[in-house]
């Protein structure tokens with residue numbers, strides 16, 4: 001009886017250890033990542049409009065790292081990230097060192113298989129991107145989908161090469177509302193048309 005109790009307790013304790021061990025393994029710290037990628041973003045000068053303007057992102061391995069640095073790299077995910085000025089007083093955009101909890105980079109630009117050659121992607125800023133100041137960051141992921149390296153178009157303090165995006169403006173919103181109204185109108189009129197046709201058919205049958 002006592003032996004069985006002891007066994008149960010040991011299993012419980014062991015599974016707790018296993019839990020924390022796995023938990024710890026899953027925490028990937030941004031500070032632990034090496035900045036092995038060179039990332040640049042080009043765009044027109046001034047305010048960029050969501051849904052209209054483009055950002056051309058180029059990324060590649062920084063050649064000054066030793067050969068084999070990228071041997072575990074499987075995919076690259078390029079993201080649009082909030083600059084510090086647009087994170088102030090906004091907990092939902094906060095930077096956390098634990099990447100699973102980090103809210104800095106909320107918009108995916110592109111994901112591609114890793115290649116040691118430079119890659120370029122032209123992105124039309126998506127329509128749901130809010131007005132804010134941003135930078136671009138690329139993460140390298142390994143086969144387990146864990147971050148293993150990164151690069152960004154700004155410096156460590158996130159003060160250089162930032163750009164400002166303006167959300168879809170009121171004009172666009174009213175256009176969107178108009179188009180929703182028009183589609184609702186066409187569905188209603190289509191239904192009305194069918195109803196009228198049915199009634200006509202029924203009438204002619206009688």
Ligand SMILES: *[C@@H]1O[C@H](CO)[C@@H](O)[C@H](O)[C@H]1NC(C)=O
Nearest residue numbers: 035037038039062063064065
């Ligand atoms: C490449 O890495 C080296 C060493 O970390 C660094 O000094 C250099 O600035 C990097 N180059 C670019 C273009 O980021």
Ligand SMILES: *[C@@H]1O[C@H](CO)[C@@H](O)[C@H](O)[C@H]1NC(C)=O
Nearest residue numbers: 038059060061063116117118
């Ligand atoms: C990638 O581009 C950088 C400059 O942006 C250049 O120095 C480097 O040689 C290029 N790497 C490759 C593999 O073409």
